[in-house]
Amino acid sequence: MGEYVIKLPDVGEGVAEAELVEWHVKIGDLVREDAVLAAVMTDKATVEIPSPVDGEILWLGAEIGDTVAIGSPIVRLKVAGEGNVTAGAKSPEAVPTPTPGPSPQGGGESASTAKVDTKPAMGSSKKASSGKVEPAMATASPSPLWGGARGGGAAPLTGAPRAEGEKPLASPAVRLRAKEAGIDLRQVAGSGPAGRISHEDLDAFLARGPQLVRPTGLVPRDGVEDIKVIGLRRKIAEKMALAKSRIPHITYVEEIDVTALEELRATLNKEKRTDRPKLTLLPFLMRAMVKAIADQPNLNALFDDEAGVIHQHEGIHIGIAAQTPTGLVVPVVKHAEARDLWDCAAEVNRLAEAAKSGTASREELSGSTITITSLGAMGGVATTPVINYPEVAIVGVNKMMVRPLWDGTQFIPRKMMNLSSSFDHRVIDGWDAAVFVQRIKALMETPAMIFVD
Missing domain, CATH: 2.40.50.100 (RNA polymerase II/Efflux pump adaptor protein, barrel-sandwich hybrid domain)
Structure with missing residues (x-):
């Protein structure tokens, strides 16, 4: 051997x-x-x-x-x-x-x-009763992130009332005192081991009155679970800490009337052509961003703050922040400037599936020059997206809601959505950020303009 x-x-x-x-x-x-x-x-x-x-x-x-x-x-x-x-x-x-x-x-x-x-x-890693921390290994069948019981399991019930016929634990002296006071020990919470009732417990019971302790099913939990931050979660933590510590963020929020865009999207999806994927809002936003970046190429850039150099890219590589069972990843749609609406949609679908299944390659998860983040229906009214370092801009999509809009004579229902976008204030001024978002707003509110070269 x-x-x-x-x-x-x-x-x-x-x-x-x-x-x-x-x-x-x-x-x-x-x-x-x-x-x-x-x-x-x-x-x-x-x-x-x-x-x-x-x-x-x-x-x-x-x-x-x-x-x-x-x-x-x-x-x-x-x-x-x-x-x-x-x-x-x-x-x-x-x-x-x-x-x-x-x-x-x-x-x-x-x-x-x-x-x-x-x-x-x-x-x-979870603390055992001895206090020693033993690392817990991932198994071949991974459990959901942060899965399992929290707080170390259920604590034993140490309070009253007790079940009918259950004998409370107490010394003879405590039992005698309770009998003389007319106290049913089954209604007294014991603080000692295994719920043992002491004289102090009787004093506390008498101090608050003879009311019955009503069962609630709620028990205190004192366990602590120690979870080692490794792998993708560690990478996310490092990237977020780097972005927030080095980039002075400015966030600009604007509402957009997407009623016309949603009508156009529904009409295009009704055609159901086999060579065209189903359209979501993202491909429209990507094409609007491509047009806006053509007017403001400084938004499509990476800032090397150590060298003091801004790398302004001609190719527009849009990262799409995607939540997966193991954490946040950012697959990248390369050369969005060379893709039409349906090509953008097909690539987003392909990358999203690869990210969720864990088959996305390193090349597919790197190389972005600007990023979109969206929480879909959970998007909230407004957010403050963290820039994907070393990029200089990120566009955040909030949830769509029907809201009343005044048209000059009456309130009419419109589908409204906020864009929450963050910018690196070292290289992007507030005015430039506003111009960029307003350009996207104009294109999405008049979606026919997205198709005009």
């Missing part, structure tokens, strides 16, 4: 290190060649690390959330034959290894061509 050391392979993308976000195995597991051992994250893509050989897991070299350098040993296997470790070689010092979930069945790819997907794992 021999030992085989698996090192973190070069996962490409020019990275020197990666974050360990998931173990699929534990010490003592028997693994087959190509079985997935672990998953590491680089930027917003997760790379699965397969086993190149059959063997038994002897050692795991990192914990969930650790940053591991490319080329560092991460797994040691006991294998048939000589393995790849010379006799007498010093084994690396073992690190505390949590007990992971069950090893998934199924293969992976070789270490040099690790499979890339965008399903990051969330690690968590």
